[in-house]
Amino acid sequence: MAWIILIASGVLEAVWATALGKSEGFTKLWPTVTFGVALVISMGGLAYAMRDIPVGTAYAVWVGIGASLTVLYAMLFGGEPASVIKILLILGLIGCVIGLKLVDGSH
Template identity: 85%
Template structure:
């Protein structure tokens, strides 16, 4: 259950990071609201997952998921130029995240 919560929390990290950019320094209401709600839910899920998953592993997975999805979203929807090397690096990051799950000996 902790791994599922951690993955959802990583997804929410990408949501709040994207909303933060779209809030334009908290000058736009709805992106600012989405940022706040997603941030609280993401941090709460990370805290929950850390009850069963070691801190270093949980944090690395959380950040990795958030970072990979945030940059992928930006490349897909035009905020950031895409390139083969960026796609390969994101895939490498995802591979490392999967690897951390596979070597987690707690479950």
């Protein structure tokens, strides 16, 4: 269950990071509200998952999921230029996240 919560929290990290950018310095209401809600839930889920998953692994997975999804969203919808090398690097990051789960034999 901790891994499922950690993955969901990583997805919410991408939500709050994207909302932070769209809030334009907290001057837009709904992106700011989305940022705050997603941040609290994401951090709460990370904290919960860290009860069963080692802190280094949990944090790396959380950041990896959030960073990958944030970049992918920005490339698809936010005008960030996409390139083969960026996509390969994101796939490498995702591979590393999966690898951390696979080597976490104690859970």
